[in-house]
Amino acid sequence: MHLLIPFASAVSEASTHVVRDLNLPHLTKLLARMTPAQRFGTDEYSLSTPHERALADALGWHGDDGALPWAARSAAADGIATHDHAWGLLTPVHWHVGRDHISLLDPAALKLADSESRQLLDAIRHLFDSEGWIVEYGATTRWYAAHDTLAGLASASLDRVIGRNVDLWLPNHPKARGIRRLQNEVQMLLYNHPINDEREARGELAVNSFWLSGCGRPQPATPHEALEIDDSLRAPLLADDW
Incomplete structure (x- = not known):
């Protein structure tokens, strides 16, 4: 072992x-x-x-830095049929706006309820559907998206970004431009969502963005100890x- x-x-x-x-x-x-x-x-x-x-x-x-298909592996473990699609993990997060930069807080701090997470994903689903994306629910802090754009797309691990300036970690590959636009649209939609209004009224953090990571098509795992x-x-x- x-x-x-x-x-x-x-x-x-x-x-x-x-x-x-x-x-x-x-x-x-x-x-x-x-x-x-x-x-x-x-x-x-x-x-x-x-x-x-x-x-x-x-x-x-095998894969370059930031291009290991953790999302596909996690989605399969969550019971999602991944087929040969290119998957990415969409983690609902809170971006904290500071004086000098925007930082990403640990998603665990959200303490999202299952019903809240599902409603928020349903609210943004049409933004992805309209552009040919597949979106699936895995768990409160695990949403999944599939699209050819994600094949081989390098992205920063969530654990790299927590507590740090998100601008340093956002993907800048030309293939990521559409994703950045989708992210902006998601942020605008979440800004006025009733779930976030209720959370902020209770003194809880709002879900105001997502982080994309673990992109790629499924790879077979070789037997190991x-x-x-x-x-x-x-x-x-x-x-x-x-």
Whole structure:
């Protein structure tokens, strides 16, 4: 069995400063018994996270940075017939407007109810339908869209963008222009949606945009040894809790 621990470390200035002064004797002994293998991820601005690259390698997938078909894999796990369509994960999110830039907050902070998520997706569905997109509901924070535009489209992992300036991560490929336009239309529609009015009246965050990630056509997974993923460090890292 293999154990994958996402977010066990990072290359940000804050993390390297903390790690430099840590005394971790048990971890040091454990690591000394292991043999380093392929290294994934030394650039905090890569579109794919290191653990995504490592998992893709274990699955036998091929793809450029940011072009690994996580959406298709997740959609299939949610019971959606993916066929050979090019899928993307549409995550409903809140964009926080600050003084200098717009940042994306962790979707978990929305605490979306199933009924709210379904109504919001139904409200924007016609924008996609009119341009030949397929839109499916997976879970409260997992919507899916399929369109040929998404084949091979590089996009930043959601975990790369949380808490950071979205302008640095929006796709700038010519194929993404139509998606950016759709995103603008979705934002305008959500701005006045009754669900958001009700949420804001309760002091909750509005759903004012979506994030597109994990684009591509399904790839077959090669057999591999049992792999366990422990993502308990995800929330602290994304909150910059060192």
